Amino acid sequence: MNSDSLVPDQTDHPGEAIAVVAAGAVPWRVAPGDKDKVEVLLIHRPRYDDWSWPKGKIDPGETVPECAAREVDEEIGLKAPLGIPLPAIHYHVPVGLKVVHYWAVNVDGAILVPDGKEVDSVMWCSPERAAGLLSNPGDVAPLEHLADAHARGELKTWPLVIVRHAKAKPRSSWSKAEGDRPLAATGLRQAQAVGRLLQVWKPLRIVSSPWLRCVATIAPYAKASEAKVKLNEALTEHRHGRHPHRTAAAVEGLFDKQRAVALCTHRPALPTVFAQLGKHMGSRLRALLPDADPFLAPGEIVVCHVAHHSKDKVVAVERFRPFDD
Known part of the structure; x- marks a missing residue:
């Protein structure tokens, strides 16, 4: 195989x-x-x-x-x-x-x-x-x-998890700063479900857009696990729109420590995120990455398993949508 x-x-x-x-x-x-x-x-x-x-x-x-x-x-x-x-x-x-x-x-x-x-x-x-x-x-x-x-040396791995933030209040009903737009009631429940699902892979570090809807999505898991959270402006919609190469660099940086990590970002940034991840896997796994808008549903995740011996080679890809009532 x-x-x-x-x-x-x-x-x-x-x-x-x-x-x-x-x-x-x-x-x-x-x-x-x-x-x-x-x-x-x-x-x-x-x-x-x-x-x-x-x-x-x-x-x-x-x-x-x-x-x-x-x-x-x-x-x-x-x-x-x-x-x-x-x-x-x-x-x-x-x-x-x-x-x-x-x-x-x-x-x-x-x-x-x-x-x-x-x-x-x-x-x-x-x-x-x-x-x-x-x-x-x-x-x-x-x-x-x-x-x-x-x-093959591909059994011992660490997980790299991509999270799309949970459902936010509609843009049309929000007149304040875009970065302060909060989660909707459904999104708050999704965030709790995301928190439970992340316990399966136990990432001890999280890299997230600093915008409220991303921070609120990963907050339940961060509080329950005491994971370290790093906020990165390159993962916001606005910064990605101007400098997508910086978003790609943020994704590439996830491989540096070879430890379980989760990244939370926005739908517009996901094509860049998945394109960068695709550089670390073969064509058959790359075909499993979302390739059409909206890429992921709110609160949905992709898990990439990275082989320890290779530092940055992804050897398995999974996709899950947390339970949503």
């Missing part, structure tokens, strides 16, 4: 409606004593007497990534950012077709605490051994994708 390949669709049931949506993760670590090898964590579920990955059904009001992060926390006590997306699997249950979305998650030395009820035992093992122990043959697909990514 090429480094810029998309996550393959594993469904053998095209056109069939999804009855159950679930999500989970494949926990992994560098093998003790051998940094060139990777190990994965299998969980044993006494209810089913099977070996599987941490996973569970989506709750009302959750996005799929939030579900995956919550299930990993509940089942093995791991609070860690999701890594690269892995292939979803599809299979039939009594109520119909079920889909389980998967991500890689780096345990990175954390102490795991299985909940005892849902999970009574865990086992670290090689991908080869895990493939033979998994009770559901379909669970091998995300495992193989993870192992391939490790072999």
Whole structure:
């Protein structure tokens, strides 16, 4: 699989409606004593007497990534950012077709605490051994994708998240300074949803336009996480209109520290933002970036996973719209 390949669709049931949506993760670590090898964590579920990955059904009001992060926390006590997306699997249950979305998650030395009820035992093992122990043959697909990514040096990544600010009050009803135009009531709810979704990747720094509607969009997450916020005039609509190259430079600067980061800006700046990000990925991933107005809906995000070993190579792209009531 090429480094810029998309996550393959594993469904053998095209056109069939999804009855159950679930999500989970494949926990992994560098093998003790051998940094060139990777190990994965299998969980044993006494209810089913099977070996599987941490996973569970989506709750009302959750996005799929939030579900995956919550299930990993509940089942093995791991609070860690999701890594690269892995292939979803599809299979039939009594109520119909079920889909389980998967991500890689780096345990990175954390102490795991299985909940005892849902999970009574865990086992670290090689991908080869895990493939033979998994009770559901379909669970091998995300495992193989993870192992391939490790072999390419594209498993350990950090997230670069692009956020379009939440819905603001209409321009037509605002007579004061454009930079002071606030979020609408819907936008305030979207900002809360953005805050919950960003917890999935846990960026500890945020770069934002200083205009109020951007600052208010990232405020719930910043307050909950104590992330450091840097305001950059190059991300405003006006500065982008005059000097788009400075907006591009602000995006390029996100790669410098190789640490999880979120950027919040305005719709008119998004073409420049995505064009700059596109320079760091292959053509197949670049095709996943929004390329037509409005590029993102208010509060919508794009997540770029950047490989640690390469500093600035994006190896996976995802797009999510937070739950909006």
